[in-house]
Amino acid sequence: MDEAILNNELNNYISDHFSPRLDDRTYISKKYELIKAVVGDSVFQSGSYGRFTAIYPVHDLDVIYVCKDPLLQVHPLTFMQELKRKLEVAKIKGVKNIDVQTHSVTIEFDDAVNDFGIDIVPAHELNETNEFGQPLYLVPEILTMNHSKRAERYVNAATKPIGWVRTDPRGYMSIASKLNEMNANFRHTVKLVKAWRHAAKEIYKSGFKLKSFHLELIITEYFINHPDATTSEAVVESLGELGTSLTVPSISDRADSLSFVDQYVAELTVTERQLIYNLQSKAHVAAGNILAADNTDALHTAIEGLTNIKPGIVSTSASSTPIPPQQPWAG
Numbered sequence: 241m242d243e244a245i246l247n248n249e250l251n252n253y254i255s256d257h258f259s260p261r262l263d264d265r266t267y268i269s270k271k272y273e274l275i276k277a278v279v280g281d282s283v284f285q286s287g288s289y290g291r292f293t294a295i296y297p298v299h300d301l302d303v304i305y306v307c308k309d310p311l312l313q314v315h316p317l318t319f320m321q322e323l324k325r326k327l328e329v330a331k332i333k334g335v336k337n338i339d340v341q342t343h344s345v346t347i348e349f350d351d352a353v354n355d356f357g358i359d360i361v362p363a364h365e366l367n368e369t370n371e372f373g374q375p376l377y378l379v380p381e382i383l384t385m386n387h388s389k390r391a392e393r394y395v396n397a398a399t400k401p402i403g404w405v406r407t408d409p410r411g412y413m414s415i416a417s418k419l420n421e422m423n424a425n426f427r428h429t430v431k432l433v434k435a436w437r438h439a440a441k442e443i444y445k446s447g448f449k450l451k452s453f454h455l456e457l458i459i460t461e462y463f464i465n466h467p468d469a470t471t472s473e474a475v476v477e478s479l480g481e482l483g484t485s486l487t488v489p490s491i492s493d494r495a496d497s498l499s500f501v502d503q504y505v506a507e508l509t510v511t512e513r514q515l516i517y518n519l520q521s522k523a524h525v526a527a528g529n530i531l532a533a534d535n536t537d538a539l540h541t542a543i544e545g546l547t548n549i550k551p552g553i554v555s556t557s558a559s560s561t562p563i564p565p566q567q568p569w570a571g
Contacts, residue, residue: 241534247470249539250530251428254471258295258435267352268301271334275303275347275358278330279323282306283360286383286409291416293430293456295438297354300387304363304379304409312364313378313404317342319362341394343380343402359387366406374410376495381405386451406495416456419463426463429474430456432546436479439549440519448519449512450482454502457491458482472531475546479524486513486520519549 241249260268268289276283287302288294305323312319317340324340327347334351348357363377370376381403382390393402419426433455440448459478463469469477486508489500508516526546533539 241536241539243470246472246533246539247425249536250432250471250543251425253540253543254428254432254435258431260289260294260296260298264296264298264353268298268356271332271349271356271358272301272303274330274332275327275360278326278332279305279360284410286361286413288434288452288456290409291413291456292420293416293427293434295431295434299355299357301356301358302383303358303360304377304383305360306363306365306377308365310364312362316362316380320345323360341390342397343382344390359390363407364404370408370411370414370494372411372414374408374414376406376408376411378404379407383407388446405499407493408495411494415460419460419467422467423463423469425469425471425474426459428471429463429469429478430459432471432475432543433459433478435547436523436549439547443549443551444515444519447512448515449504449508450516451502451504454485454491454505455482457501458485461491472527476524476527476531479520479527482520483517483524486516 272285283303283305284290285301286304289298289301307319320340320342323345324338327335327338327345332347334349335347336350337346337348339346339348343362345360346357347360361379361383363379366376366378368376382393384405384407385393416426434452437448437450437452437455440450455478458481459474462474462478462481466474466477485502486505489503489506491501493499493501505513523546526542529542529545530539533542
């Protein structure tokens with residue numbers, strides 16, 4: 241199959257199967273506008289949905305609520321309680337529950353096709369900017385965690401208070417946008433690799449520790465270095481790079497060069513690391529089948545081979561440094 245045709249077919253498949261549906265995007269936009277009507281324009285969407293790299297189905301949306309008041313860091317719960325009262329008075333359509341925590345307010349809706357909720361997280365705007373002239377923020381550390389981990393962190397907050405970390409969400413959004421303007425294969429690649437991760441997460445649950453944002457940043461770096469890459473090339477190479485990125489943190493946080501976005505890999509157990517490596521190795525081979533597809537049917541079969549993961553027994557006899565898998569389709 242011609243490379244351009246293959247790439248177009250692959251991107252169309254990704255858009256049709258893994259991108260958030262139009263109805264869902266419309267629903268989320270309407271709910272976000274209702275939130276803005278209550279709290280004003282001092283909010284913005286964050287996370288993968290804000291970067292347009294989320295996959296279907298979208299279960300949650302992070303909304304950052306910007307506040308320059310330094311007292312926010314001292315009395316965040318008071319701030320959150322007042323926000324909850326505003327939201328309750330507004331009587332937003334479809335709201336099932338509003339849950340206030342010390343550092344966020346979660347709004348659950350009962351009129352969504354898929355389970356959906358919005359987390360509003362406060363942020364203190366700093367007098368520092370990124371290379372795009374956008375402000376950096378201090379946010380509660382829970383914003384760096386996925387939604388299931390946040391509940392666990394709140395439970396432990398009594399013995400270990402939730403801290404604040406520097407972050408640059410607007411910078412990450414700007415980079416994703418610029419890369420996609422240069423090459424629309426960027427977001428398609430991210431979505432396909434995230435679809436693979438999601439499938440693995442569905443099978444292995446909390447045992448599969450690989451973080452979605454880690455994958456996205458590996459792909460980001462690949463497109464920075466290879467701005468003309470096709471989607472299939474980028475999927476193969478990014479999954480291959482993952483095989484060498486499971487032990488030593490190497491991706492510095494944009495807002496804090498002394499912190500690493502992938503710090504978690506240094507804390508993986510042997511079993512956890514080996515599970516990621518085993519699934520990555522299989523995914524790398526499956527991605528090669530996508531690259532080698534010579535017709536539409538073969539392409540679709542190869543994509544399904546990547547994203548349909550079967551449960552299996554995982555060996556724990558791994559070396560401390562994963563070895564990238566061979567590429568049987570190369571040469």
